[in-house]
Amino acid sequence: MKGILLLNGQPYGGKIDADGALVYCCDGAYAWAKDKVRIDKNIGDFDSLKETPFPPPEEIYPAEKNFTDGEIALSKLLEAGVSGIEIYGGNGGREDHFLGNLHLVHRAHEAGVKCVMISENSEIFAGDGVISLGQYKGRTFSVLPFGGTLHIIESAGLKYSYPERISYGECRGISNICESGTAYLKVEGVALVIINRGEV
Secondary structure, eight states: OEEEEEOSSSOOOSOOOOTTOEEEEEGGGHHHHTTTSOOSEEEBOOTTOSSOOSSOOSOBOOSSOSSOHHHHHHHHHHHTTOSEEEEESOSSSOHHHHHHHHHHHHHHHHTTOEEEEEOSSEEEEEEEEEEEOGGGTTOEEEEEESSSOEEEEEEESBSSOOOSEEOTTOOTTOSEEBOSTTOEEEEEEEEEEEEEOSOO
């Protein structure tokens, strides 16, 4: 079962396929998502919402707490046993929230669940081992170390080759192009992969 997490960042204007998915909506995301996609559970403190969401929240969390609404919702999706997670509304808005949302992607990855943060401009996910990129043929993408040094073991189907190592704090993985339907990257460490959804 796929999990969908709706966050209160830049509203997502595209279609969200929720068929067979478990959909959790956080706080103010309800304002942009309520008429776009079915919501199974509303989660948060609702300090940025001017209406009572439907379905009514099972619990209203205090505004002053140790975890963000998105972190609480992600935990609940993982506890529910979802096989993958799509995040919408995680980009835009406050930069600190966006960076925090990237850490939600990392947390899901560490739990063994692929998590993709989707906006109209990009798809962002964490990967290790062999990362298949063929489905993004013709797209520009970037790879950054996520949490530590990234060792590039091998790659194929890409316009540019990578150095053997990209250290944390380096930007040497910015802007490559997938040129083959069998493109891949094999790494040691965790890679943050950003796929450009626009033109090359």
